[in-house]
Amino acid sequence: xxxxxxxxxxxxxxxxxxxxAANGRISREAFSLKDRAGNFYMIGSMGLASAIAxxxxxxxxxRRVVILDGDGNLLMSLGILAQIGTLLPKNLIHIVxxxxxxxxxxxxxxxxxxxxxxDVAKSSGYPDVxxxxxxxxxxxxxKKYINTSGPSFILAKVKADNMAESLGRVTHSPVEIxxxxxxxxxxxxxx
Amino acid sequence: MLRSDEFVMVLKNAGYDFFAGVPCSLISEVILTLExxxxxxxxxxxxxxxxxxxxxxAYLGGKxxxxxxxxxxxxxxxxxxxxxNLIYKIPCLLIVxxxxxxxxxxxxxxxxxxxxxxxxxxxxLPHKTLTPKNAEKAVMWSHRIISKNKVPAALFVPKGVLK
Numbered sequence: 001x002x003x004x005x006x007x008x009x010x011x012x013x014x015x016x017x018x019x020x021a022a023n024g025r026i027s028r029e030a031f032s033l034k035d036r037a038g039n040f041y042m043i044g045s046m047g048l049a050s051a052i053a054x055x056x057x058x059x060x061x062x063r064r065v066v067i068l069d070g071d072g073n074l075l076m077s078l079g080i081l082a083q084i085g086t087l088l089p090k091n092l093i094h095i096v097x098x099x100x101x102x103x104x105x106x107x108x109x110x111x112x113x114x115x116x117x118x119d120v121a122k123s124s125g126y127p128d129v130x131x132x133x134x135x136x137x138x139x140x141x142x143k144k145y146i147n148t149s150g151p152s153f154i155l156a157k158v159k160a161d162n163m164a165e166s167l168g169r170v171t172h173s174p175v176e177i178x179x180x181x182x183x184x185x186x187x188x189x190x191x
Numbered sequence: 192m193l194r195s196d197e198f199v200m201v202l203k204n205a206g207y208d209f210f211a212g213v214p215c216s217l218i219s220e221v222i223l224t225l226e227x228x229x230x231x232x233x234x235x236x237x238x239x240x241x242x243x244x245x246x247x248x249a250y251l252g253g254k255x256x257x258x259x260x261x262x263x264x265x266x267x268x269x270x271x272x273x274x275x276n277l278i279y280k281i282p283c284l285l286i287v288x289x290x291x292x293x294x295x296x297x298x299x300x301x302x303x304x305x306x307x308x309x310x311x312x313x314x315x316l317p318h319k320t321l322t323p324k325n326a327e328k329a330v331m332w333s334h335r336i337i338s339k340n341k342v343p344a345a346l347f348v349p350k351g352v353l354k
Contacts, residue, residue: 020248040251044274048244051236052275055248055256058234059209079237087234174279182251 001135003158006097008033009135010068013142017064017093018185020053022046022073024104026097028167030068037184041170041177047076050084050094057089060185064091064146071098071112078120084151085125092151094126099160107160121153128152192354193323195220201327202257203231205334207284209249210234211242212259217288217350222259239264243271246283255337257284262291262307262347263300272343273314280341284333289320292349311345318345321352 001009007029019039021027027041042049050067057065074081074096084092096117101107118131128145130153132138138156145152170177199221210225210233225233236242239260246256260268265287275281290296291304303310311318317336319329333344 042275044278045240045244045271048240048247048271048275051241051244052248052251055209055211055234055245055250056252057248058232058245059249059252059254077238077241080241083237083241178251178279178281182253185252 001133001138001156001158002161002163003029003097003099003103004033004163005135006138006156006158007068009138010066010095010142013139013146014066017066017146018056018060018181019066019068020049020056021068022049022070024070024072024102025164025167026068026070027170028104028164031170032167037180040181041172043170043174047073049073050077050080053092053094054080054084054087054089057092058087061089061091063185064093065089067092067094069094069096070103071096071100071117072102072110074117075110075112075115081121081124081126085121088125088127089151090149093145093154094121094151095154095156097156097158099158101160103160103164107162118153118155121155126151126153129155131155131157133157193326193352195353196224198326198353199224199228201330202284203228205330206255207231207257207334209246209254209256210259211236211245211249211256212286213239213242213261213264215259215261215288215290217261217290217348218259218286218353221286221353239267240271243268243276243283247271247275247281250281250283255334257286259286261288262303265303265307265310269310269314272316276343277314277316282337282341283343284330284337285343285345287345287347289347289349307347316343316345318347320347320349323352
């Protein structure tokens with residue numbers, strides 16, 4: 001499976017989840033495939049998608065929070081796995097789209113091919129950890145974990161490709177992204 | 192000196208209701224007080240920029256966050272502050288202990304001790320220095336910046352201000 005297929009599958013499984021998308025390729029994919037108010041596109045602050053998601057999940061326990069993380073992002077703040085594995089927010093789903101490269105800077109290799117990220121998550125304390133390589137397995141993992149008590153960790157190995165350049169950037173301004181995202185949380189509260 | 196529990200009360204009264212940080216001996220009592228407090232949560236972070244990220248998520252979820260750290264962690268946070276907080280207008284209060292204040296500290300604090308305020312000036316991040324007497328005013332000032340301008344504000348805490 002490639003990155004676009006993986007993000008497409010994840011997008012199809014989303015209902016009202018709040019999504020924090022890592023910078024670069026992942027935010028662009030999520031934006032291009034299906035822009036939604038509940039998506040927070042992180043355009044900078046590499047490494048911190050999971051920290052933002054954790055802060056949100058802890059304070060909005062009634063909402064499901066999904067991290068669309070990348071291998072480069074996760075490796076940059078690997079300590080966050082220990083942080084999540086210690087605090088154990090039940091409403092958090094950590095999906096790592098692992099293409100083993102920095103996709104938006106020219107596919108330079110990360111070191112994720114040498115590191116068993118699923119084992120790091122497991123030993124950090126995530127109760128549910130799964131590694132998938134095929135589309136059907138990703139679908140099954142999402143069906144299983146999206147409605148169960150977490151935090152869960154889905155490592156989706158995806159094939160690197162050269163599609164990053166043809167993807168457009170997120171066209172909303174950072175302030176628009178934030179206001180829309182916060183509006184979607186507040187709007188939900190009224191129901 | 193200002194009592195740490197009184198300072199925490201000032202922070203809570205101003206509306207700060209989510210705390211994350213990395214400890215420093217100068218605010219060890221503040222962190223202890225926060226950890227015991229049942230009204231607010233304190234999340235110990237693995238690194239200072241992770242604390243800033245946690246605070247950003249808390250803000251998106253409706254909280255008024257505060258991050259505590261030593262000034263040795265400021266550099267660690269620069270990318271988060273510049274490419275997250277300042278451009279998305281995601282505010283938080285930064286309580287930054289000031290090691291190396293006016294010199295006279297261990298070698299590892301010498302350079303950052305001199306550079307700390309200038310570092311924040313260089314990214315236009317407003318800051319004040321806490322004294323035993325200005326706590327309430329300074330915290331209210333930070334809260335005004337946060338609610339009006341929606342950018343982070345920092346309070347430097349030199350040695351001998353909080354007990």
